[in-house]
Amino acid sequence: EIPKTNFDPRTPIDIIKKDLQDFWDFFTIGHINARSLNKNINELKVIIEKAGFDAVSVSESWLRSRTPKDRFHIDGYKIFRTDRRNKRGGGVCLYVREEFDCKRIKIPNVSESPETLWVEVTINHKKLAIGTLYKAPKIPASTFYDVYDSLV
Numbered sequence: 778e779i780p781k782t783n784f785d786p787r788t789p790i791d792i793i794k795k796d797l798q799d800f801w802d803f804f805t806i807g808h809i810n811a812r813s814l815n816k817n818i819n820e821l822k823v824i825i826e827k828a829g830f831d832a833v834s835v836s837e838s839w840l841r842s843r844t845p846k847d848r849f850h851i852d853g854y855k856i857f858r859t860d861r862r863n864k865r866g867g868g869v870c871l872y873v874r875e876e877f878d879c880k881r882i883k884i885p886n887v888s889e890s891p892e893t894l895w896v897e898v899t900i901n902h903k904k905l906a907i908g909t910l911y912k913a914p915k916i917p918a919s920t921f922y923d924v925y926d927s928l929v
Contacts, residue, residue, distance in 0.1 A: 790827045804900055806832045813839040822851050831874050834909035838868040857881050859894040869894045869909040891921050
């Protein structure tokens with residue numbers, strides 16, 4: 778964890794840019810477990826804007842249906858959300874650069890299974906499915922593997 782008082786985005790961003798320097802001509806995807814976008818949206822904005830990912834998936838967004846949509850807007854990105862219902866925590870979302878044609882793939886979220894979100898992105902006339910899965914601690918690992926296997 779990075780303490781908020783000492784948060785310096787240059788270090789993780791420098792590492793990301795170095796690791797991906799040979800791949801910037803490709804569609805780049807990142808992932809972060811936010812453990813509450815309400816608390817960590819500013820850090821996420823800095824990382825997304827400076828790292829330059831084409832898409833970023835977020836697990837444990839902790840967003841709810843009543844959470845204002847504009848509070849989590851990041852310039853240049855569209856946001857797709859699957860908020861947890863009736864419980865605290867959880868939830869997943871996906872940010873995709875606005876320049877890409879994309880749409881949500883509707884897959885039902887069943888209680889007592891991993892939370893999922895799928896988006897179809899069109900890149901150079903080719904379609905790519907990007908998914909985010911989050912297994913809450915109370916979900917058995919075998920259930921997660923069953924969902925994963927069915928998707929593969």
